Amino acid sequence: MRTAVAGMVVTLAVAFGAGAPAGAEPAPQSPDVMLADYTKLGREAEQATEAIHNTAIELGKQRDAVAVATTDTDAAEANLVALDKKAEELQGAVDALVTSSYKGARVNRLYAVLVSDSPQSLLDQMSGLEMISRQTVEDVKKFTEAKTTAEEAKKAAVDAKVKAEAAVATAEKTSADLQAQQSERVFKATEIRAMYQALTGKQLAELAGASVDFDPKLLPAGTAPEVIAVRAAMTRIGDPYVWGATGPDQFDCSGLMVWAYKQAGKTLPRSSQAQLGGGTEVSRDDMRPGDLIIYYPDASHVGMYVGNGYVIHASTFGVPVAVVPVDKAGPFNSARRY
Numbered sequence: 001m002r003t004a005v006a007g008m009v010v011t012l013a014v015a016f017g018a019g020a021p022a023g024a025e026p027a028p029q030s031p032d033v034m035l036a037d038y039t040k041l042g043r044e045a046e047q048a049t050e051a052i053h054n055t056a057i058e059l060g061k062q063r064d065a066v067a068v069a070t071t072d073t074d075a076a077e078a079n080l081v082a083l084d085k086k087a088e089e090l091q092g093a094v095d096a097l098v099t100s101s102y103k104g105a106r107v108n109r110l111y112a113v114l115v116s117d118s119p120q121s122l123l124d125q126m127s128g129l130e131m132i133s134r135q136t137v138e139d140v141k142k143f144t145e146a147k148t149t150a151e152e153a154k155k156a157a158v159d160a161k162v163k164a165e166a167a168v169a170t171a172e173k174t175s176a177d178l179q180a181q182q183s184e185r186v187f188k189a190t191e192i193r194a195m196y197q198a199l200t201g202k203q204l205a206e207l208a209g210a211s212v213d214f215d216p217k218l219l220p221a222g223t224a225p226e227v228i229a230v231r232a233a234m235t236r237i238g239d240p241y242v243w244g245a246t247g248p249d250q251f252d253c254s255g256l257m258v259w260a261y262k263q264a265g266k267t268l269p270r271s272s273q274a275q276l277g278g279g280t281e282v283s284r285d286d287m288r289p290g291d292l293i294i295y296y297p298d299a300s301h302v303g304m305y306v307g308n309g310y311v312i313h314a315s316t317f318g319v320p321v322a323v324v325p326v327d328k329a330g331p332f333n334s335a336r337r338y
Helices: 002-015 031-102 109-115 119-198 201-208 225-234 253-262 272-277
Strands: 280-282 292-295 301-307 310-313 322-325 332-337
Touching: 031 119, 031 201, 031 253, 031 272, 225 253, 225 301, 225 310, 253 272, 253 301, 253 310, 272 292, 272 301, 272 332
Parallel strands: none
Antiparallel strands: 280 332, 292 301, 292 332, 301 310, 310 322
């Protein structure tokens, strides 16, 4: 046992540089640097998390596109088979008329006059020949249309197949990228948790920021979806930030928005980037409680406006859901109304 323990001590000493010369150990980080590093890492983790949410949304769209393209291809191929069969039937009718004409079935008025031996016979001949002529024109027209339609259907089927194959390839690549991002997110989350444990009480207080005592009476009344959503979000104050969480008692930034509007019967996109792409854009001066505020140039953070210049958001690991001044949540990008 002593030998095993001694071996472990030597291994750890080598791994962590215990055998380095005296004075070679790196100096401990200052509290300010440690907090800055933690904040930076948390920001990167949130960016990765929202990117993953957005990639999952795109992956779902691509899978839907594959399903639609496959259905379209099957339908186009079935239609092509039916049109080919119809074209064969029309070709047979045209061939029969051509053969009949070749064997002596004249289809003109002069021939009718020449072979008629009475006025009534002439009328009968002309009437029959007129019907044959019209039928011939109609058959040729139908055959031409059917042939054109069949060719268009064939092209549509080929195009649909190409699109389906491209969508499948894109979906597979996106899925691989998603897995890589997921692994990176897990690593960052582990690193952040370790750093969080090392923060002092003063650093934790600075990270959380000053608490805001927002009076719920300032919230609008009524049963409009945005009113229900903002009131629902306010009930989550103090809940922890957890990457990828959508409630009911832990959230990431976009997850809080999704959960709050779900209480109002509305489904929001899962990522902050997709939330930027939805709803209706409103100017900062026209924001109302319930509007979403998108932050950062890459739209990697989101909060909900509660009125009077304040926003509720799930900011980062270690900081619970809170109400803060709008500009304390990050650099303003856009506001969206759902």
